[in-house]
Amino acid sequence: MGRLMRAILFGLVGAGIVHIAVVLLIPHFSDRNAWSRISAYGGDWTFHRILRNGQKGHLPLAMDPLIEASACRFDISDLPAHVTGVGTLPYWSISVYDRKGENIYSINDRTAIADQLDLVVATPLQAIELRKSQPVSAENSVVIEADMDEGFVVVRSFVPDESWKGQVDAFLDSARCTPLL
Numbered sequence: 001m002g003r004l005m006r007a008i009l010f011g012l013v014g015a016g017i018v019h020i021a022v023v024l025l026i027p028h029f030s031d032r033n034a035w036s037r038i039s040a041y042g043g044d045w046t047f048h049r050i051l052r053n054g055q056k057g058h059l060p061l062a063m064d065p066l067i068e069a070s071a072c073r074f075d076i077s078d079l080p081a082h083v084t085g086v087g088t089l090p091y092w093s094i095s096v097y098d099r100k101g102e103n104i105y106s107i108n109d110r111t112a113i114a115d116q117l118d119l120v121v122a123t124p125l126q127a128i129e130l131r132k133s134q135p136v137s138a139e140n141s142v143v144i145e146a147d148m149d150e151g152f153v154v155v156r157s158f159v160p161d162e163s164w165k166g167q168v169d170a171f172l173d174s175a176r177c178t179p180l181l
Contacts, residue, residue: 044072047072068156072175074177076150080180081177083117089164091108104146
């Protein structure tokens with residue numbers, strides 16, 4: 001009887017270890033992650049509108065129906081990324097993600113300088129160079145140090161009702177994601 005109980009206990013512990021290992025390895029081996037979904041919209045250095053479920057050509061991303069969003073992939077191995085946008089909205093936010101989809105930094109209009117979208121994403125060495133040279137194009141930017149080469153940003157905006165739709169669309173259309181020269 002003792003041998004049977006020991007075998008069952010070892011089987012349960014082994015199954016638990018295998019289960020935990022599989023759950024932890026799924027993001028590493030999955031090809032349906034945030035990076036691949038954003039990549040399906042188009043190339044780097046361009047904002048692409050994230051379409052909601054039910055829209056033509058949509059990708060299945062769960063989104064709040066009162067939020068409109070755009071995403072841009074970038075590669076900062078050579079030059080920092082400069083993200084800008086113009087407009088007055090009830091609320092906007094931007095999140096910076098690495099290639100694995102981990103959130104590196106988030107900011108919104110309440111914490112941005114002068115409520116404007118002006119952000120630079122740079123590697124630690126690039127950030128040091130930016131502080132030394134202070135380029136005019138980035139003098140009012142929030143500088144984010146990110147220890148990565150590739151990533152993406154997602155800009156979200158709140159649309160409280162249809163009367164704001166035009167302003168939100170104009171803001172998201174004005175958003176630019178370019179290498180900082």
